[in-house]
Amino acid sequence: MFGAVAIIGLGLLGGSTGLAVQEYLPGVHTTGYDADPATRERARARGLVAQVCETAAEAVAGADLVVFCVPVGAMGAAAREVAGHLKPGVLVSDVGSSKQTVLSSLSEALPGVAIIPAHPVAGTENSGPDAGFASLFGRRWCIVTPPDDANPILLTKLVQFWEGLGAHVELMNPQHHDLVLAVTSHVPHLIAYTIVGTASDLEEVTQSEVIKYSAGGFRDFTRIAASDPTMWRDVFLSNRDAVLEILQRFTEDLTALQRSIRNGEGDRLFDHFTRTRAIRRSIIEQGQDDARPDFGRSDHNGQG
């Protein structure tokens, strides 16, 4: 296991990682840095890591593992700040929601350094240093995307690190990761951003009616559409090709449903909804629904 871990970016993911390491891997020393001074202050107050440093260079100086927990569009700039300050033999990783562009940004900024990106598929609509909690990763998937030439010892250590925080680990190539996450996460977020915007732009329906009568479906969309604007702007710009590919298919499928409604094709609608209901049921059977089982303590702060 790594002796010391540095976390760059102390928001939801960085804070949760720091808290989880301190709780579940107590022998591992944690340092951290965030570009925002107010976030560093909150990180100190909450004890997100053992030592909050004033520079990224100081945070990574003694680290065996450096985890970048910044928006995917900031990975390159954050990595450039630590170039030349890393310990020999260090492993650099991240938690970004897209993987191909992150791998190239980190590799460009840190030539010759071992880099193995990862994506814990765990989060909430909240962000910032007050949003993190230690059990975030419990029984959630963490997708690790090693480059072809990844050092197998460092890869094993990274897998053990995420397993130590309670995650199930799966290996995947970055390109496939980006396509899978485009359909399971990125496009669904875009759909939520769209429908909530559509409802708020309606002239015939007032804002207070939207709030008052928001039934389950719309409420769920508003939670997702409250997610961090910087993070999601970066996700869509960085995973552009896969998102556009899935959006194209989605639009075609939506048009087919639209046609069924216009033509009164009840059987087609019924068959489609029956198929999608089965998918939801198999997710629940595999224990992957949102009711997080009892990994760790009850320190989940009720968000998400």
Ligand SMILES: NC(=O)C1=CN([C@@H]2O[C@H](COP(=O)(O)OP(=O)(O)OC[C@H]3O[C@@H](n4cnc5c(N)ncnc54)[C@H](O)[C@@H]3O)[C@@H](O)[C@H]2O)C=CC1
């Ligand atoms: N929010 C979520 O549910 C999930 C997010 N992710 C990924 O995790 C990463 C972080 O997301 P969150 O923690 O949600 O965001 P966040 O907004 O809570 O935290 C990001 C932090 O990075 C800091 N930062 C930005 N640029 C920096 C730089 N150059 N150097 C140091 N600090 C810098 C910001 O000040 C902020 O505190 C993103 O790449 C996101 O795609 C992955 C899984 C879930």
Ligand SMILES: O=C(O)C(=O)Cc1ccc(O)cc1
């Ligand atoms: O809050 C939710 O429902 C999420 O979907 C959280 C989330 C956001 C981004 C990720 O890359 C992984 C998980």
